[in-house]
Amino acid sequence: MRVEVRDLVLRYEDTFAVDGLSLSLAENKIYGLLGRNGSGKSSLLSVLAAFRRPTAGEVLIDGAPVFENAAVTRRISLIRDVGETVDVGTVEDVLFFAEWLRPHWDAAFAATLLEQFSLTRKMSVKTMSKGQRSALGVIVGLAGRAPLTMFDESHLGMDVPSRAAFHDVLLADYMAHPRTIIMASHLIDEVSPLFEEVVIIDHGQVVVHEEAETLLSRGIAVTGATAPVDAFTAGMTVLGSRELGPTKSCMVYGELDEARRREAAAAGLQLGPIAMQDLFVHLTGGSR
């Protein structure tokens, strides 16, 4: 599903959670939605899913307004760690209602995922661990097969193997059933390999929206002897550096043209990629 957001404002009393945000997302891609605490990620997603009415601005999904529009909302799924879809009785009850209310529900897929995440239908949701509840939310989100599926920190509490399983299943199912997926997460390095495009928001506004590869190409690690590294990176935006004996590695922000790359090679410097998380920290203003 295509997502079009124009001049969106969402205000909680005196606080602007989203402040004049505009965004356009093409269909059938996996998007990473990144932002610091309080940046407006969850607020944006809650408006996209019609969990909230926007204060001002326009949200169109496939060209149609979303709030209280059943034709649109029935094709949208937002799974949050709050657990709206799982807070009823047992796992069986959760699946019972999901199957009834979700038009694209795949019961067989849900059963497979239950097994994969070691959940049973008789488990009481209230007595589950945080990780198990998150896994159940993830199952509801994946088996719902909504054309616009969003996960907002849905993996909170899941252990590393469970998160890895979630990412593998998500990718495999996306390949088999392409749809628009938006993932908001603070575990940037863990989820960034899934992203085709990245949207970074800060203070309720879009800071960056571009392809993940393009974004990653803006950050470069320059490694070599300390003096040549310092000379090469002089005047560049240095995001951070590490030294080990005579070797230094500097993370810089900005693109290098062919001439600069040849210059680096001539100085015996190695150029390599840096983690998306380091770029994210820089693009959202560094340490506050």
Add this chain to the structure above:
Amino acid sequence: MRFPTRLLAAHLAFGALLWAGYVVVIALFTVAVAIIGKVTGSIWELAAQLPRIYVLFFGVSLVREYLPMYVAHGQTRRRFAEHAAATIAVFAPCMAALMAVGYLIENGYHALAGWPQGLERPHLFESTGQAGLVFSEYLIEFLAWATAGALIGAGFYRWRGGGLLLTLPAGIALVLVAAGATGSELRMPFVAKLLAFRVDLPDSLPVTYAVGLGVFLAGLALTWPIIRDVPLRNR
């Protein structure tokens, strides 16, 4: 509108299970009373207060648990309101029928044991064998209690404590008008006894039903403006 079969089925199944357990508990309690003292009338009549509270919380949980679930599953608030209203409209008579059956079961073991089956307070019915009138009284009461629960649940979900303060008086009013319509006396000491507040309506079954329907519709009408654009809570 697709009939809310699953919403209804989930609550009816749970309600029927609770009722079955409650019938057994009350029967055992009656036997205990007979052993240590004397059974002077219907225990089921006295026990009816708990089912009212259960129906009230059924209304609360409809909004507290199922509204967020509906919206999170891509349903509109309007669709939820339609389904919730239909669910209350079917759930209340089913529970009222179970209450009437409860009296009939009690009539049976009271007759077998030779215990009296008198009533302690005014009702729409004069004897516990008048199943139709028993059903009517509890139907109208349960419609009011469930709708009051939905109203109070909506107020609390939207505005927390402030919403509770705002909707509680309206919820109590719905219950009192329904009680007045059935000619029964509510066991609500702060309202009914201390404030000496009673609603007495003409003794006529059509009027009783009309008032019951009015209370139900008024409760829904008061609840809708609260939930029509309610944001889903973050916590």
